[in-house]
Amino acid sequence: MQKRLHGMLTTHALSLPSINLSTSFDTPAARIPQMSAVVLNPGHSHDEVVQVVRKIRAEDNVGPQHDRGCAGTVEVASFNSSAQIVLSGSREGIMRASEFLREQGIASRAADLPVSTPFHCSFLEPAAEGMRVALEATHLNNPLIPLVSNLDGTMINTTHSLVSNLVAQISLPVRWSKCLRNLAQDxxxxxxxxxxxxxxxxxxxxxxxxxxxxxxxxxxxxxxxxxxxxxxxxxxxxxxxxxxxx
Structure with missing residues (x-):
């Protein structure tokens, strides 16, 4: 069966209840998309934030947080640095996670990002599938210069790894701090x-x-x-x- 790319990245993705580019004032907070940067207090780690995300998701009966995306109220979208993490998901889920992080002394503050869609999380899995179809129809050569994967900080040297990373990074968290650490080690x-x-x-x-x-x-x-x-x-x-x- 031949797949058609037309509309896969727009109509299908935007029809999802969690992705809404035009949000009205009466839209429930559970359906309003949001991303927020969370600043950690000294002495606290990424793992503590991940545990809080798991707690919020468990309360909403969406299962535990995994390395791979899983549709829910809040997910970790980016590990920016040792002191900053970006959360992605619904406004309600992110507000609950941010409040809990502050109450526990794990984070000092959270700042909303000016975006209309929760990027780098499972909300965008339909877009990732659209990217896969597009790349499968495109001829690519092996990179002449090594590229750094924002998924795990490793070097990309082949067409296969390039395609898999371009697809996966749409709906999985960015590990920017790991990229910097690996570059420093190199x-x-x-x-x-x-x-x-x-x-x-x-x-x-x-x-x-x-x-x-x-x-x-x-x-x-x-x-x-x-x-x-x-x-x-x-x-x-x-x-x-x-x-x-x-």
Whole structure:
């Protein structure tokens, strides 16, 4: 049976009760999509947040939290750093989880993200299937330059791993902190972040500071943010100077 891609990423996905791009004021909180960044207090870990997510999900009878997505009220969408995690799901579920984390002293605050859909969680499994169909119809070559998987921080060198990661990352959590840790272990001496905003670069700088603090050795990883035209011009000049010396 031949599958058609048309409409799979839009009509089918947006028909789900948990994905609603246009939300009215009378929509129940259990159906309003939301993502929130949670800042952990010093001395607390990712595992504690995962346990709270499991507790909320168990209370709602949606089963335990697994590494793979499972439809429910709240899921972990991204492990941004040792001190920040992003939650994804319904507004009600995220508010309950955030409140419990603050009450237990695990987190200091939670900030809502300006998004219309709960990304990197099981709410987007239909979109992941649409991506799979699209990639199966596309000819891809093995990457010429190794890519870092945002699922586990490992290197992607083959077409098979590239396709599987592109599909899976849509509905599974991003492990950004693991990506940074693995890059540091590979002795990467410079990270360059391209695109608007400096959020990822700032997260990397803070992680570099933590590595220096805990290891007692200065961090060797330089973090550059290329977010504006001026940044791009400055980096281009730096690149020319360094490549001319090779």
């Amino acid at each position: 002795r990467i001496d410079r990270l360059v972040f391209l695109g608007p905003g400096k959020a990822l670069a700032n997260l990397a700088r803070r992680d570099a500071t933590l590595r220096e603090k805990h290891s007692g050795q200065p961090s060797r990883t330089e973090v550059l943010s290329v977010a504006t035209d001026a940044d791009l011009e400055a980096f281009a000049e730096l690149w020319k100077e360094e490549t001319a010396q090779l």
